[in-house]
Amino acid sequence: MFKEEENIGEIRQIIIITDGKSNIGISPIEAAKQANKLGIVVSTIGIIGKDGDGDERDIEELEGIAKTGGGLCEYTHLENLGMTVQVMTQKTAQKTIEQIVTRQLKSIIGVDINNLEPKSRFKIVDFIENYGDSINLKCAVILDTSGSMGSKLDIAKSSLIELLQSLSSRRGEGKIAVIKYPGYFDEAASVVCSFTDSTELLQNRLSTMRAGGGTPTGPAIEKACQLIMENKKYQKEEEDSPLQKNDLMEGSEIIENYYV
Numbered sequence: 001m002f003k004e005e006e007n008i009g010e011i012r013q014i015i016i017i018t019d020g021k022s023n024i025g026i027s028p029i030e031a032a033k034q035a036n037k038l039g040i041v042v043s044t045i046g047i048i049g050k051d052g053d054g055d056e057r058d059i060e061e062l063e064g065i066a067k068t069g070g071g072l073c074e075y076t077h078l079e080n081l082g083m084t085v086q087v088m089t090q091k092t093a094q095k096t097i098e099q100i101v102t103r104q105l106k107s108i109i110g111v112d113i114n115n116l117e118p119k120s121r122f123k124i125v126d127f128i129e130n131y132g133d134s135i136n137l138k139c140a141v142i143l144d145t146s147g148s149m150g151s152k153l154d155i156a157k158s159s160l161i162e163l164l165q166s167l168s169s170r171r172g173e174g175k176i177a178v179i180k181y182p183g184y185f186d187e188a189a190s191v192v193c194s195f196t197d198s199t200e201l202l203q204n205r206l207s208t209m210r211a212g213g214g215t216p217t218g219p220a221i222e223k224a225c226q227l228i229m230e231n232k233k234y235q236k237e238e239e240d241s242p243l244q245k246n247d248l249m250e251g252s253e254i255i256e257n258y259y260v
Contacts, residue, residue, distance in 0.1 A: 010136035011093050012040050014224045015085065016065065017156060018144035019047040021058045022217035025188055031221035032069030040228055042069025042221065043092050045085065047078055047152060078152050082159035086166045089139055134171040138195055140224040145180045150211040157206045164199055177227055180209055181220035188219035191227055
């Protein structure tokens with residue numbers, strides 16, 4: 001679908017916010033699988049009603065998307081959406097770095113992080129937490145704007161503003177983009193705002209969104225992948241990670257002194 005290219009070192013993720021199941025276009029589970037092959041983590045947030053119940057088919061799809069996309073799946077009441085999005089972004093970034101560190105640690109010293117003695121493991125966990133806040137982060141939020149989201153859209157918009165504001169406190173660069181589905185006019189999905197760290201710009205772009213139409217989740221994931229791949233170049237396999245061996249070696253003496 002898209003060509004994998006050279007990576008310059010950043011975490012790239014997609015977060016889907018929806019209250020229902022896809023009903024138009026390519027399977028979102030298949031689209032998430034393709035995204036993950038490009039080094040893009042796909043996570044999902046399902047908005048549930050006040051009674052806490054959700055359609056079993058909706059839940060199965062959201063969990064399937066997160067599983068094949070290498071991400072996380074959470075459910076939340078509308079009033080807690082803002083905090084859920086922020087926590088999801090942080091958790092996904094940490095999970096990505098943990099996976100990379102574990103993989104590269106094993107390739108360097110032949111030992112899995114879980115098999116290290118406690119003192120060494122603590123040093124590596126501490127390094128992961130510190131590095132996670134300093135690495136650049138790009139998050140493409142895919143927002144369901146189908147008819148069922150009509151009464152929820154204003155709070156969803158506010159949650160995205162809050163997310164961008166929270167990213168400003170990171171040491172690393174944090175930007176978000178927003179894709180709505182269905183899109184404008186006859187598009188299955190449209191880019192509302194490309195990657196930005198400007199709250200004012202994001203606010204202006206979000207004001208153009210209205211609810212209505214079906215739920216083409218799969219095409220929206222493809223649109224987000226296209227946007228991410230147009231913004232940055234990535235490398236394949238081990239080099240597709242935002243964390244390189246140099247970062248582990250130079251950022252800390254953990255690797256060579258892990259027995260200490």
